Amino acid sequence: MTRLSDATLKNVIVPKPDYDRAAVTDGIVHIGVGGFHRAHQAVYLDDLLGQGKAREWGICGVGLLPQDAKMRDALAPQDGLYTVVARDAEGDQARIIGSLTRYLLAPDDPERVLAALAAPTTRLVTLTITEGGYDIDDPDRPAVAFQYLADALDRRRRAGTGPVTMLSCDNVEGNGRVARQALLAFAGRRDPALADWIAAHVTFPSCMVDRITPQTTDADRALVRDEFGVDDAWAVVCEPFRQWVIEDEFCSGRPPLEDAGAQMTGDVRPYELIKLRLLNAGHSTLGYLGWLAGFRYINEVASDPQFQTFLRRLWDEEVTPLLAPVPGLDLDVYKATLLHRFANPRIADQVARICLDGSAKVPRFLLPSVREQLQCGHTPHLLTLAVAGWLRYLSGTDEQGRPIPIEDPMAATLQERARAGGPDPRPLLSLGNLFGDLAESPRFVAALQSALQHLYSEGTRATLAAYMEGDKSSPAQK
Structure with a gap:
């Protein structure tokens, strides 16, 4: 059996991207590419791409920690492709997701991550860094995400690059407000002028996310291989249900997420x-x-x-x-x-x-x-x-x-x-x-x-x- 990749995609019998992945450009940088992101946000974007929309809203995934190397090693040979299996009593439904266009590991090359975050084409930065990731004062857990965000936003400020939206997708009440408070506090300690610029040029909509997504096991990978004929090192299993309610406060455009089933609102x-x-x-x-x-x-x-x-x-x-x-x-x-x-x-x-x-x-x-x-x-x-x-x-x-x-x-x-x-x-x-x-x-x-x-x-x-x-x-x- 051949490993999942762009080259072998034609041999896969489960639903797969029917759009030209080479024509998709990065408009989103996502920090924290775990199972939930791949079963949730990335699926919504894949749906849009399958509709012929949002070609400028591909996802550049970023891992900030050394342990994220396992994600790099799994996804790189697969060209960012992976399998999502939605499971319930009626059976299993598998599909290949193609919205993740590349994956960067910060310890490998910090400059590439900063360049992606600061690029004019990047108009949306999304986060799943867990609740603890927003604690910028935890001595046992350095605020790595906010270090990169502050550096990248400082580059955008100095270069005159346009505004950008920060969208936290963590299961945290008021996640946009939490992200804004943490980033402004972190940036303000470094340079009050940077914090002022962020307050004026970055929006932080809150959103509510929902999809039960257990951690992938070896048994899950075996199921994908044996039941669907896909050799996938980092498949993800989840329930069929999904929900995404988002405050419509984007300052630099956005993909038409409502066309993929997300709900836009003024107050989440x-x-x-x-x-x-x-x-x-x-x-x-x-x-x-x-x-x-x-x-x-x-x-x-x-x-x-x-x-x-x-x-x-x-x-x-x-x-x-x-x-x-x-x-x-x-x-x-x-x-x-x-x-x-x-x-x-x-x-x-x-x-x-x-x-x-x-x-x-x-x-x-x-x-x-x-x-x-x-x-x-x-x-x-x-x-x-x-x-x-x-x-x-x-x-x-x-x-x-x-x-x-x-x-x-x-x-x-x-x-x-x-x-x-x-x-x-x-x-x-x-x-x-x-x-x-x-x-x-x-x-x-x-x-x-x-x-x-x-x-x-x-x-x-x-x-x-x-x-x-x-x-x-x-x-x-x-």
Whole structure:
């Protein structure tokens, strides 16, 4: 079997680019070419190219770190081509993506990366550098992306090159605002005049992205080879669903992304909020409670009738009433679609991945709804049980006595307090950076203590059953 490349593309039997890739020029530089970018943004651009549009909006991929060499080594022999396999219960659908025209590794040649970013033809710079990549003060993680961006924008300023749009595609609330704040702060430390120029010549639209994309495994590569006859060193698997909602604040033109299914809007925040409160909160709920019950894959938890019913009630009773209507979006359909996506048996999304970094996720995904319900005079018992699931998970041992690997920047502190408190949540509640004023709410503290005691004394399934029957009293009170 021949390795995927421009030369062998004619032999591939799955859908493939039918446009002239040699005629596509770079208008986009993307920093952080991981699986999500290749399953999401690059697919939208490939769709446009297949429609005969956006020929000046090809993607120049950039890897900034030495470990990105594996992407270079995989994609270079393939001329940037790779396979995307969308998987669900109905089967697998594969296609070859051709929108990535070249890939540059910064440690190999920093000048080529700077030249690409500063080129007049580059009108859009997109980013997937993870949430931590925007922390310019982390001593253990130098802000490499912002070093390159500041240098390149300084070149554009001095050369009189036109404006450019920076579009963060990370799963970060207000990602455009976060990117703008980080870049202006970084540039301002170096040269206040540069920061002023950036503020005047660069726009930072926010966007909301969504497509479940597990990490590619050797089994995935074998599937692409055996099922579709494609020898691809860096295929990517994902779910069929995809969503991209983008604020239309581009200062140097843009590809017609709406023609590929993206939604342009004046304000992405209502869409972000729905995703955070339903999708992300739902994932966390299934993740922590599911792990305690012995599940290791999200689709298995989401396919369990008891967990399905619990999550749907949590959404319907305690989250949806807090959400403002969004034109064109039916929340009942959205929630049903989420459950279908979570239960996709062809996406092996690990519970362990969902449970990562709970100290960053729980305060963003679950606690805002808890706080708003309390402000409305209600005690959100189902949401509180989801939070209690995280606290029980932090003990480091599941209900079968097996160890739980806690991967979190605050792991040592969290585990120490979880083990010290056991069924008493107060040692963890005293972490003000996580719970804030919720620790001062008698109703929340009592509800959380009751939920945590249930989980410790009765286990997850019995607790879910009790809560759905309306019995939220503490086991000690029975």
